[in-house]
Amino acid sequence: MLLSTYLKKVLWMFTAWTGVLKNGHQTIDNFKLNIRQIIQPFVTVKGGLIPALHKVQKEFGFLSKESIKTLAKSFNISDAEVIDVITYYDDFKLEKQGEYIIKVCQAEACQSLGCRELWETLRSHFQLEQDETSNDYMVTLKEVFCLGNCALSPSVMINKDVIGRANSEKILSYLSTRQNNSKND
Template identity: 40%
Template sequence: MNIHLPRADVTERTLAIVGELKGLEGPLIPILHEIQDEFGYVPEESLPVIARELNLSRAEVYGVVTFYHDFREHPAGRHVLKLCRAEACQSMGGDRLAERAKALLGIDFHETTPDGAVTLEPVYCLGLCSCSPSAMLDGEVHARLDETVLEALVAEARR
């Protein structure tokens, strides 16, 4: 969900999430996931709050956000299309399909179509190696992807 809240509301909700989860062992990743679930991305305003509450530097928190491909620094489109970029999918035509998806959407990886409909993201293994290439649209996996299936997924996401 993409929520645009005033900075004070983001800070307040971030504090509540951190308060709920900071007792976990290794709480940073679960906190970041919960924040992204709440806002649709990890707002910049959340970083200093998380850092302060977990006694980490902002750089440490930012490093985790930017290291893991699942975390977004900006809101995603209404639909998220993830294409597997792992070796098995690449060996079965994944590169060609990735280029086709980029052409169909008119965007590159980590970008959103100008109408806000679709965000295209790489993902490094969906666990469907024996059925590659694969993709995920809004959390639903699709195996044995070919150009016809890819075009249908893009059309579905553009609606």
């Protein structure tokens, strides 16, 4: 894990919760009640924390400080134990992610065909570093290792779509098309 990502997580754990919720107007008590209702089926199940975390993240897009506190209390464990589970698995997010999560493969096959240059171009274009999200929450940029598409390197995954023989023009065109389609829906 990159030092900056680790430091972000550590700082996140020690900062006060701001009270900003997904819909912007839900009270903390209603928020806690909503989380308790979401996780209720998992609380008495052995190993139920992980499915509960998935369910809460699916509902809110990430795991807030208040959701962690509610999960810890419901499962009768410490906040630190919940955070340990969250930070162990890459799929759990402590911060809101972009609408488009761009994962650029950095495995050997992709490196041999220019993924580093592609990464630098995208990083420069979006002005983001590893695991950062744009201020408008449109894009999150990540380096990953092997998307299983080595024959079509370099590969990029945007949300669930894998793009082979990727270049910056192809990626930006893909994003532009998706954004235009979502405006027309």
